[in-house]
Amino acid sequence: AQTIHQWPVAEIKAVGSPLSLGCTIKGKSSPNLYWYWQATGGTLQQLFYSITVGQVESVVQLNLSASRPKDDQFILSTEKLLLSHSGFYLCAWRQGNQDTQYFGPGTRLLVL
């Protein structure tokens, strides 16, 4: 069974519209959670991370915000999309005492 789910799989949105992307982790207790952005053919840029419910640290904001409403859920959002928000959004998790981050399947976003 897949540990990490991201939704939606893909989105096409208009510039200026709001966005909400979700990530759910199953079967892991109190994971550290991460959001990344990846331009087409590009590297992975870390955006946010969260160690615990209600606490989010910003690495690079890119006019986005993140929240962790539940232990197993991480949300990425913005009220106004920009063209530059297009790309591949990846959620990742890490168990607190481990080194490795494990990535989800990603959400493809196209802003027109």
Place this chain on the structure above:
Amino acid sequence: QQQVRQSSQSLTVWEGETAILNCSYENSAFDYFPWYQQFPGEGPALLIAIRSVSDKKEDGRFTIFFNKREKNLSLHIKDSQPGDSATYFCAASGNSNNRIFFGDGTQLVVKP
């Protein structure tokens, strides 16, 4: 200043050859170095990782050679297969495992 650099944007080898992907880093405090493999449209998957106390890590056809003094490492893929064609990311992290820095990736093509 880019923290992790990968020397080749792309690499082409023939099936059966050894592919060598190179990576260097800036921060001497980095002590954990994972390599991720990413296929188009998918999230990156951990391939193999090494800690800075080791100079070599082997897992099947994949080997990391690590040089702490020179601050570089390489991923060797023995007996390359067409199915190994993917983008490979070198990454590094230090004491704060919540911050991980990725290289720009090397796109490997294995020709049959």
